[in-house]
Amino acid sequence: MQKIFVFLMVLLMLPAVCAAETSEVFPVDKELFPYYPSLLNMEKGGVDFTPPQTCGGCHPEQFEQWQGSVHALAFVDPVYQGELNKAAKAVGTDVTRQCEGCHTPAGMMQGETDGAGFSGLTDMAMNGVSCDICHSVSGTTHWQTPTHEPENGSLVLAPGVDGKRVKRTPFEPSDGCGGGFHECEESSLINSADLCAGCHQVYHYEKHFPIESTYQEWKHSPYAQRNIACQDCHMVETDTFLRVADNMEKPDREEYRHYFNGANYLLYHLAKGSAIKAGDEALAENLDHKYNMAVKRLQSAAGLELTPVYNNGALIELKVRVQNLRAGHNLPTSLTNVRQMWLEVTMRDEEGNVLLSSGTLDDNGQLDGDTRLFNSDGMGDDFHFAIDPWVITSFSKHETIPPRGYKDVRYAVPFSAGENVQVEVRLRYRQADQKVAEALLGAVPDDIDLKKTYGLEKVPALPVVDMVTKTARLETAE
Numbered sequence: 001m002q003k004i005f006v007f008l009m010v011l012l013m014l015p016a017v018c019a020a021e022t023s024e025v026f027p028v029d030k031e032l033f034p035y036y037p038s039l040l041n042m043e044k045g046g047v048d049f050t051p052p053q054t055c056g057g058c059h060p061e062q063f064e065q066w067q068g069s070v071h072a073l074a075f076v077d078p079v080y081q082g083e084l085n086k087a088a089k090a091v092g093t094d095v096t097r098q099c100e101g102c103h104t105p106a107g108m109m110q111g112e113t114d115g116a117g118f119s120g121l122t123d124m125a126m127n128g129v130s131c132d133i134c135h136s137v138s139g140t141t142h143w144q145t146p147t148h149e150p151e152n153g154s155l156v157l158a159p160g161v162d163g164k165r166v167k168r169t170p171f172e173p174s175d176g177c178g179g180g181f182h183e184c185e186e187s188s189l190i191n192s193a194d195l196c197a198g199c200h201q202v203y204h205y206e207k208h209f210p211i212e213s214t215y216q217e218w219k220h221s222p223y224a225q226r227n228i229a230c231q232d233c234h235m236v237e238t239d240t241f242l243r244v245a246d247n248m249e250k251p252d253r254e255e256y257r258h259y260f261n262g263a264n265y266l267l268y269h270l271a272k273g274s275a276i277k278a279g280d281e282a283l284a285e286n287l288d289h290k291y292n293m294a295v296k297r298l299q300s301a302a303g304l305e306l307t308p309v310y311n312n313g314a315l316i317e318l319k320v321r322v323q324n325l326r327a328g329h330n331l332p333t334s335l336t337n338v339r340q341m342w343l344e345v346t347m348r349d350e351e352g353n354v355l356l357s358s359g360t361l362d363d364n365g366q367l368d369g370d371t372r373l374f375n376s377d378g379m380g381d382d383f384h385f386a387i388d389p390w391v392i393t394s395f396s397k398h399e400t401i402p403p404r405g406y407k408d409v410r411y412a413v414p415f416s417a418g419e420n421v422q423v424e425v426r427l428r429y430r431q432a433d434q435k436v437a438e439a440l441l442g443a444v445p446d447d448i449d450l451k452k453t454y455g456l457e458k459v460p461a462l463p464v465v466d467m468v469t470k471t472a473r474l475e476t477a478e
């Protein structure tokens with residue numbers, strides 16, 4: 001009797017077990033992806049990774065350009081370390097391996113990293129996305145990933161072949177290429193967007209929901225159609241980037257630089273504080289240069305157009321058009337649920353009395369509730385708002401602006417007693433909401449002392465960049 005009961009129980013449980021196995025939305029080939037949920041792969045070829053300082057000995061220009069870059073800081077970044085620490089506590093190494101695969105590929109694959117913190121790590125691990133990560137890429141697994149798209153580090157890294165170091169270059173190798181230290185191998189992958197794709201396309205570690213989609217946004221853009229790759233805008237000086245974006249033409253061979261400059265001026269700002277604390281003036285100056293480049297890039301990314309709207313001859317609305325002029329992907333991109341880009345609009349009558357104000361920051365660095373933000377809101381399985389990448393499995397809204405596209409926002413003009421209306425519109429940007437930044441920097445592991453390393457007594461008001469400012473005088477009657 002009991003046996004039959006147990007048998008029945010087993011029978012009843014079977015469908016549940018099967019359902020659990022087949023309910024995996026995207027089946028995963030665990031043999032191909034031994035570091036899952038990171039999709040990195042390594043073919044060591046009998047050779048260890050080489051730390052960037054060694055490469056820099058023979059390639060000083062590339063080293064100086066890369067040093068202090070967001071790639072160089074990708075692992076030590078205190079904002080990352082804060083979030084990584086939270087991830088480790090919430091989910092454990094199931095998720096941190098995924099993070100580390102992109103933020104310190106060598107550290108993760110060599111089994112050095114174990115969540116947040118720096119203790120016992122080699123130079124190779126501390127230096128994030130360094131020379132020997134990109135120049136060891138021998139192939140991709142973009143088509144074999146669970147989503148059949150590039151995601152979560154779908155790259156194959158082969159630092160060596162048959163016991164010899166091999167570095168990939170987009171050019172036909174010169175005689176003696178590598179100076180006896182390494183061999184050179186020509187690879188078209190190096191200057192293609194596919195090199196960047198695996199890391200710049202971040203999916204939820206389990207559900208494979210695309211949380212950061214820079215690569216996909218670019219792939220469906222007019223830039224991709226004209227073969228303008230990530231490198232053509234992010235591995236050049238600012239003037240070259242402007243020419244590339246406006247004329248859709250590729251840079252010349254000698255114009256490439258290793259800056260990987262994007263929008264994260266806050267990280268350069270923090271790192272500069274740390275270089276000053278450490279007495280490294282050259283590095284502080286280097287970081288200052290990168291800070292200015294990021295600000296300049298943001299200030300050339302967008303355009304604003306102001307148009308008054310009349311009804312029966314009377315002014316009723318202001319139409320603000322925000323254009324993505326020069327970003328090769330959506331504006332903003334990547335961490336769209338964390339970055340903030342918004343409109344600040346002020347309307348005044350002729351005496352200067354404020355008629356309307358929207359998008360102003362209060363004393364605590366908070367935006368008013370009806371601010372028009374161009375961002376996304378993450379949503380968890382329970383359909384509630386979520387901010388952490390291990391919780392987000394969809395977006396409840398996504399308001400970013402496509403490449404070469406625009407979004408219109410309309411503001412009703414308040415009653416102005418027949419007077420003309422003076423408006424000022426600013427498109428503003430910061431890395432995160434003040435409270436979000438405070439929470440992340442408050443969660444850094446014990447190895448990071450914000451005061452000792454960065455000279456921060458407390459998290460300061462996050463710097464805001466004005467991307468574009470426009471003023472206009474609106475006639476009340478047409």
Ligand code: HEC
Pocket residue numbers: 077079080081083084087095096098099100101102103151152153198199200201202203262264267333334335389390431
């Ligand atoms: C597929 C590669 C990839 C994975 C996996 C990944 N990241 Fe990132 N992460 C990035 C890229 C690329 C950026 C830069 C985006 C930007 O600057 O807009 C980034 C930026 C960040 C930032 C912002 C840093 C700053 O200074 O503003 C944080 C925080 C972060 N990641 C945390 C994590 C955590 C925690 C995980 C694991 C749950 C994770 N990342 C997994 C690629 C990845």
Ligand code: HEC
Pocket residue numbers: 052055056059062063064066067071129130131132133134135169170190191195231235253256257258260
């Ligand atoms: C994020 C990936 C990435 C990282 C990190 C990286 N490189 Fe490169 N590197 C590239 C790409 C892409 C090119 C090809 C640029 C082009 O088309 O000319 C390149 C080109 C080069 C070249 C050929 C000459 C030139 O400057 O174009 C050398 C030498 C080089 N890299 C050395 C280094 C060294 C040394 C480091 C570390 C200090 C480094 N790279 C870090 C991606 C990377």
Ligand code: HEC
Pocket residue numbers: 050054055056057058059131132135167168169170171172173174176177178179180181182184
């Ligand atoms: C002992 C000196 C030495 C070291 C160390 C060294 N390289 Fe080189 N490398 C050279 C020489 C010499 C060339 C030939 C072309 C040149 O001068 O840039 C070269 C060429 C290259 C090229 C091809 C450039 C081109 O124009 O096609 C790449 C990419 C490269 N190295 C990357 C690296 C990386 C990454 C490291 C560290 C893992 C490294 N190198 C370490 C000496 C060195």
Ligand code: HEC
Pocket residue numbers: 193196197200214215218219223228229230231232233234244245262263264297298300301326327328329330331332333334335339
């Ligand atoms: C036509 C030039 C252009 C191309 C091509 C381009 N970008 Fe950008 N990128 C920009 C500009 C301008 C910004 C600054 C505005 C912004 O944040 O979107 C930027 C910003 C970024 C940021 C920082 C986003 C943030 O707000 O934190 C990342 C990361 C990035 N790009 C990666 C990439 C990758 C990866 C590719 C290729 C798949 C690429 N970009 C192609 C111009 C370009």
Ligand code: HEC
Pocket residue numbers: 070071073074075077080101102103105129133134195196197199200230231234235260261262263264265294
């Ligand atoms: C091994 C993974 C990896 C590869 C490959 C990679 N990146 Fe990144 N990249 C990252 C991570 C991680 C960050 C963010 C680090 C952080 O914010 O702490 C980043 C940051 C950046 C930023 C700075 C964004 C900002 O907000 O300022 C730019 C620009 C960028 N990458 C461009 C590129 C380009 C161009 C390529 C291809 C040539 C590339 N990346 C290849 C992992 C990678």
